[in-house]
Amino acid sequence: MEIVPEITRRSIENLVGNDKREDGRALDEYRDISIETNVISKAEGSARVKIGGTQVIVGIKPQLGSPFPDTPDLGVLMTNCEMLPMADPTFEPGPPSEDSIELARVVDRGIRESELVELDKLCVEEGKHVWMLFIDLHIIDNCGNLFDACELAVMAALKTTKLPVATIVDEEVVISEDETFDLPINNELALCTFVKIGDKMVIDPTLSEESVASARLNVGVTKDGHICSMQKGGKEPLTKDDILFAVNLAVTKTKELVEHL
């Protein structure tokens, strides 16, 4: 746990109160975003995303497995996130922390609820064999707003994922060695994260803004403007107006974000 000096807290609060930020951005402005795809040749899908100094790598690996009994004809998505101790002096090695589980689940929820991955196309044999997609997020540099970086990375990696063709021959699954197909994706999505500082909602917070914020709100929106996931975090409450403001801005900002994909 890092202690925030009172002078940092006051200066950030004063800046935001005057619609300014420590790095000169507007309250509704993102830092520079860069996306590289196919960065891991051994993964079927991968991406490296930077938002300002924040950096994450995601790899997607498929495995054949059994479907859940209630969805026998649908593939399975599993999102896992490692907040590596290399990324931040306060991250510890060991089993995933609460924060890292929340991060993975919020990122997963956007992808899952928007139904942008056509899971029915991942069924090889109903009730028996489906593709399970393991989405592994690696946080390598934490300079704030891991949520949006992770969601962008997953989205970019899913779009470039190629799966081997699997067929049933004599009741056995045969996986083709050279034939692949593009993972069927029918939409795009981004997550917009806000923190509340004073009485203002600030988008894409830096680490120091996160540390002085009273509350956080993640809004997942598809590029056609459907809100498909949300999560409130942080110690203090938000007002209805805060939330409506954030949702409204997230719909506009998502259109900008998905252009990077």
Added chain:
Amino acid sequence: MSDIIRDDGRKFDELRPIKIEAGVLERADGSAYLEVGGNKILVAVYGPRESYIRRLLEPNTGVIRCRYNMAPFSVDDRKRPGPDRRSSEISKITADALRPALMLENYPRSMIDIYIEVIEAEGGTRCAGITAASVALVDAGIPMKDIVVGCAAGKVYDEIVLDLSEKEDKEGQADVPIAMMPRTGEITLLQSDGDLTEEEFAKAIDLAMEGCRKVNEIQKEALMKKYSIE
């Protein structure tokens, strides 16, 4: 000397293409990125900082802690996240390989953390990890006696060759990873598995040391590139 050509077209004493970059992360005190063949390795260093783990604290010297970790997507079949027996062993011998170059006695009650992340693996990750970790230690500004460097030699199709690829490691008869301090030639890591005669072993260690010296030049270039004032 033999003039065989290997599966990937290399000569017996040729390294895979290698690239090192120093200072690639914002938060870490020191960091490095290394690619050799199909390996992609990222290393971060934190410290020396106050040891917040009491049982590791030593009143008269600093402590180095190393964590070697493979990303789940770094290998063909997804690896389950978290430490296993292999990575725990590599973490330990990596710390042992780097410790002799550090002047830990100057940092009582402190620790230096080294985090080695294998983003993609293609044979020889432990040596690559050590090589990258030394560059990250220098990048962190930690005084050192030398830049430790790792390289392996091995036996493939009855020939002693340098820097085994993943395929050669699987098909080969022996693998001898070493790490050394090039200024004095002292060896700080040595492992060997497989079948070697005494003569072959002597040849392998000579070849690996020669490889280390070549890689050491690339380490120095990476640091010069980052820190030379021009």
